[in-house]
Amino acid sequence: MSKKSTRQAYGEALVELGRINNDIVVLDADLSKSTKTDLFKKEFPKRHLNIGIAEADLMGTAAGFATCGKIPFASTFAMFAAGRAFEQIRNTIDGGSHQSIEDIALMRAIPGMVVLCPCDAVETKKMVFAAAEYNGPVYLRLGRLDVETVLDDNYDFQIGIANTLRDGDDVTIVSTGLLTQEALKA
Numbered sequence: 001m002s003k004k005s006t007r008q009a010y011g012e013a014l015v016e017l018g019r020i021n022n023d024i025v026v027l028d029a030d031l032s033k034s035t036k037t038d039l040f041k042k043e044f045p046k047r048h049l050n051i052g053i054a055e056a057d058l059m060g061t062a063a064g065f066a067t068c069g070k071i072p073f074a075s076t077f078a079m080f081a082a083g084r085a086f087e088q089i090r091n092t093i094d095g096g097s098h099q100s101i102e103d104i105a106l107m108r109a110i111p112g113m114v115v116l117c118p119c120d121a122v123e124t125k126k127m128v129f130a131a132a133e134y135n136g137p138v139y140l141r142l143g144r145l146d147v148e149t150v151l152d153d154n155y156d157f158q159i160g161i162a163n164t165l166r167d168g169d170d171v172t173i174v175s176t177g178l179l180t181q182e183a184l185k186a
Helices: 006-020 038-043 055-067 078-084 086-094 103-108 121-133 177-185
Strands: 024-028 048-050 071-075 114-116 138-140
Touching: 006 024, 006 038, 024 038, 024 055, 038 048, 055 071, 055 078, 055 086, 078 086, 103 114, 114 121, 121 138
Parallel strands: 024 048, 024 071, 114 138
Antiparallel strands: none
């Protein structure tokens, strides 16, 4: 059984694709030997750009090429593409910059991170105090809009414990944060 790395196959595939499609451009973050885009660079030096160790610029440049009808392949290490350049990727694709929905998923994926997302002012205050007492990192996600108060001052907030706000026997609705008011209406 033969063996070949996926990065090697990637580099070879880019070369094959470059031979049949002149719109293919390859951008790299000073890692062409590691990402194997050096194979493409050798055959198509005018369609290969080394953006340098600047992944945000790498993704922005790739987006610019795409708007001009080119098919860019932006190559770097996963940590840098997903970490450093996430904002450029997200804003280029989605177009919005102030209404995050993926922040909860991003923070939750970090080992040991506690994510707190209050539904109202009462829970916010309790979460602030809980975060101060917690021994470890906490991401406290807050909203801008005024929201209806659904909890009272007797509400007992504890990190890691879900709360039932309304009992029922036909459906379960789970919510977090500012959508709790909408979930209660539903």
